[in-house]
Amino acid sequence: MTTEKRLDLEAMMRPDLLELEEYTPVEPLDRLSVRLGIPIEQLVKLDANENPYGASPAALEALKNQQYYHIYPDPSALNLREELGKYTGVSKERIFVGSGSDELLELLIRLFISPGDNILDFAPTFGMYSFLGELYRAQIRSVPRHIKDYSIDVEAALAAVDEHTKLIFICTPNNPTGNSAPESVVRALLDTGKIVVVDEAYHDFAGHSFIKLTDEYENLIVLRTFSKLSGLAGLRVGYGIVPEIIARQLWKIKQPYNVTVAGQEAARASLREGNWIAEHVEKIVAERERLYGLLQEFSDYFEALPSSSNFIFCRLKQGSAKLIKSELEKRGVLVRHYNKPLLENAFRVSVGRPEQTDIFIEHLKQIIYTQ
Numbered sequence: 001m002t003t004e005k006r007l008d009l010e011a012m013m014r015p016d017l018l019e020l021e022e023y024t025p026v027e028p029l030d031r032l033s034v035r036l037g038i039p040i041e042q043l044v045k046l047d048a049n050e051n052p053y054g055a056s057p058a059a060l061e062a063l064k065n066q067q068y069y070h071i072y073p074d075p076s077a078l079n080l081r082e083e084l085g086k087y088t089g090v091s092k093e094r095i096f097v098g099s100g101s102d103e104l105l106e107l108l109i110r111l112f113i114s115p116g117d118n119i120l121d122f123a124p125t126f127g128m129y130s131f132l133g134e135l136y137r138a139q140i141r142s143v144p145r146h147i148k149d150y151s152i153d154v155e156a157a158l159a160a161v162d163e164h165t166k167l168i169f170i171c172t173p174n175n176p177t178g179n180s181a182p183e184s185v186v187r188a189l190l191d192t193g194k195i196v197v198v199d200e201a202y203h204d205f206a207g208h209s210f211i212k213l214t215d216e217y218e219n220l221i222v223l224r225t226f227s228k229l230s231g232l233a234g235l236r237v238g239y240g241i242v243p244e245i246i247a248r249q250l251w252k253i254k255q256p257y258n259v260t261v262a263g264q265e266a267a268r269a270s271l272r273e274g275n276w277i278a279e280h281v282e283k284i285v286a287e288r289e290r291l292y293g294l295l296q297e298f299s300d301y302f303e304a305l306p307s308s309s310n311f312i313f314c315r316l317k318q319g320s321a322k323l324i325k326s327e328l329e330k331r332g333v334l335v336r337h338y339n340k341p342l343l344e345n346a347f348r349v350s351v352g353r354p355e356q357t358d359i360f361i362e363h364l365k366q367i368i369y370t371q
């Protein structure tokens with residue numbers, strides 16, 4: 001084929017996908033470093049809620065010692081699921097492992113959604129629910145949260161449920177706003193009898209989990225990830241606590257080798273390092289509270305919301321969040337900026353190491369007080 005345009009390739013594609021708004025992932029560090037002309041080690045990366053301390057020494061050691069990278073991984077991730085069983089107190093038959101919790105979200109949507117069904121989420125929230133829902137032609141019902149504190153509007157949520165509702169996504173603590181959903185809200189949504197997916201990507205920082213309700217409700221799924229506290233975002237491992245009957249179907253529709261050898265090994269090692277985990281939760285939570293305190297100094301410019309996660313959401317009262325983001329970026333400090341309905345003129349900053357917080361605050365002062 002020449003490069004001359006003869007076939008209308010786009011006309012052959014699914015028309016609804018051509019319209020789909022693309023998901024905006026974060027820019028890879030090495031590219032960013034070249035674009036900004038700042039060495040990677042000087043970048044202060046506070047834009048993706050990763051663990052600023054990296055992976056645990058045990059996980060790094062396990063990766064170094066693994067001899068079998070040339071062999072396909074265990075498709076059932078049995079060893080990891082057994083250890084997750086001990087860690088969560090749930091039988092391994094109810095544990096499903098995926099390539100990040102993103103893959104688990106996609107598999108659940110693949111399993112439950114036929115075109116025309118609807119899914120509920122509570123906006124603003126993690127963008128993958130609606131992105132993946134659209135990919136599978138679900139109607140997305142994003143029920144707006146209360147604007148004051150971003151709590152879920154239960155009445156509106158219940159009113160949005162109908163016979164075509166298949167999945168309800170509750171992100172708690174919620175990304176990007178940082179607040180948690182109370183148990184009464186989760187129970188009210190479970191009582192609809194629809195499948196409720198509780199996304200606990202950040203539960204460690206809240207010190208609270210809904211796994212205990214999985215014994216009581218057969219329509220509850222809880223998703224977790226090794227990407228945040230465990231510091232393994234680059235290896236892509238997530239897991240779900242699902243009813244056995246759902247797990248059986250998920251096994252059928254996943255790709256056989258979805259979780260890599262490296263991912264399975266590192267995840268197992270990090271589960272065994274209970275002390276490291278506990279120590280890092282403590283450090284990150286203490287630093288979140290310090291950062292929250294420091295951000296109050298800017299209360300004339302923006303409101304920093306209380307957070308039960310490893311990031312803080314800030315909405316501006318004056319000035320431009322986009323400008324703050326781009327000025328910080330020029331100085332090598334990365335935060336996430338938002339400007340869409342319910343997230344107007346706002347940014348989210350992840351909790352970093354104390355020295356990273358200090359650099360961020362120093363630059364923020366310069367930008368806000370001198371622009």
Ligand SMILES: Cc1ncc(COP(=O)(O)O)c(C=O)c1O
Pocket residue numbers: 048049099100101102103126171175199201224225226227233236237238
């Ligand atoms: C709420 C929430 N759920 C899921 C994910 C995806 O996690 P993973 O890296 O396991 O795919 C993220 C990542 O940012 C998230 O914020």
